[in-house]
Amino acid sequence: MTSDHGKKNTGRPLKPNAGDRATASPHDLGSMTWCDAQEWIGDDVWALLPIGSTEAHGPHLPLNTDVIISEGMARRAAEALEAEGIRALILPSLSFGVTDYARSFAGTLGIRPQTLRALLVDLVQALRGRGVSRLCLVNSHLEPEHVRVLRGLVGVHEGVTIVFPDKTRRRWVETLPDEFQRGACHAGAYETSLVLAERPELVRMTRAQSLEPLDIDLAKAMREGVTRFEDAGATQAYFGDPAHAHPDEGERVYQQLVNMIVVTIKESLSAKSSA
Numbered sequence: 001m002t003s004d005h006g007k008k009n010t011g012r013p014l015k016p017n018a019g020d021r022a023t024a025s026p027h028d029l030g031s032m033t034w035c036d037a038q039e040w041i042g043d044d045v046w047a048l049l050p051i052g053s054t055e056a057h058g059p060h061l062p063l064n065t066d067v068i069i070s071e072g073m074a075r076r077a078a079e080a081l082e083a084e085g086i087r088a089l090i091l092p093s094l095s096f097g098v099t100d101y102a103r104s105f106a107g108t109l110g111i112r113p114q115t116l117r118a119l120l121v122d123l124v125q126a127l128r129g130r131g132v133s134r135l136c137l138v139n140s141h142l143e144p145e146h147v148r149v150l151r152g153l154v155g156v157h158e159g160v161t162i163v164f165p166d167k168t169r170r171r172w173v174e175t176l177p178d179e180f181q182r183g184a185c186h187a188g189a190y191e192t193s194l195v196l197a198e199r200p201e202l203v204r205m206t207r208a209q210s211l212e213p214l215d216i217d218l219a220k221a222m223r224e225g226v227t228r229f230e231d232a233g234a235t236q237a238y239f240g241d242p243a244h245a246h247p248d249e250g251e252r253v254y255q256q257l258v259n260m261i262v263v264t265i266k267e268s269l270s271a272k273s274s275a
C-alpha cells in the first residue's frame with residue numbers, strides 16, 4: 001500500500017505538522033474541521049459574519065475591498081471579545097451585496113436586496129440548526145439599499161439574536177476619521193488605509209499617490225437621489241484622498257471599528273440579562 005505521494009507506508013504515524021495545531025485563527029469556522037467546530041460551537045458563541053461587496057473601489061483598490069475590511073474587523077473583534085470572556089466564531093465571508101452605484105465599472109457584481117435578505121434568513125436558520133443563537137453582521141459596504149436590508153434583520157429571528165454595528169449611524173460616524181464624516185467614504189484615505197493595514201500587497205499605492213483628492217459628499221449625493229458614482233463626480237469610482245492613506249491610520253481606525261462591535265455585542269448581552 002502506498003500513500004498519495006507514492007512512498008511506502010511504513011505503518012508509523014506521520015509526524016505532526018502545522019495542520020495538527022488547530023487552525024490559523026482559532027475563531028475561523030471556514031478553516032476548522034467539523035470536529036473543531038463541534039468543540040467550538042455552543043449557545044454562548046457569537047457568530048461574526050463579515051459582509052462586503054464585489055465592487056469597483058477606484059483604480060488602486062481591489063474589488064473585494066469591503067470584504068477585506070470586514071474580515072479585518074471580524075478578526076480583531078474576535079480577539080477583543082475573547083479578552084472580555086466572550087466567545088466568537090468568524091463565519092466565511094459574504095462577498096456579494098447590493099451594488100447599484102458602481103454598476104458602470106468593470107468587475108462589479110451585485111445582487112438584489114431580496115436575494116441578500118433571503119440568503120441571510122437561510123443562514124440564520126442554518127445557524128439555529130447548529131445551536132448558534134447570536135449573530136453579529138460585520139459590514140463594510142455602505143450603499144443605502146444594502147444597509148437597509150441589514151437593518152431590517154436586527155432583532156430576534158428564528159430564536160437567533162441579530163445585531164448590526166452600523167458605521168453609518170451618527171453615534172459611530174462621530175468616532176471615525178474626518179474624511180468619512182464628510183461623506184467621502186468610498187475608496188479614499190479611510191478605506192485605503194484599512195486595506196493597507198490588512199492586505200498591503202493588494203493596494204496599488206503608486207497609482208493611489210497619483211490620484212487627486214475628490215472632496216465629494218457621497219452620502220449626501222445618495223440622499224439627493226444620485227444612483228451612480230460617476231453622476232456624483234467620481235469618474236474613477238473613488239472619493240476622498242487615497243494618496244494620503246497609511247497603514248498606521250488603518251490600524252487606528254480598526255480599533256474604533258472593533259470598539260463599535262464590542263460595545264454593540266455587550267449592549268445586547270446586558271439588555272438580555274436585564275430583560
Ligand SMILES: [Zn+2]
Binds near residue numbers: 065066140141187191
Ligand atoms: Zn468600500
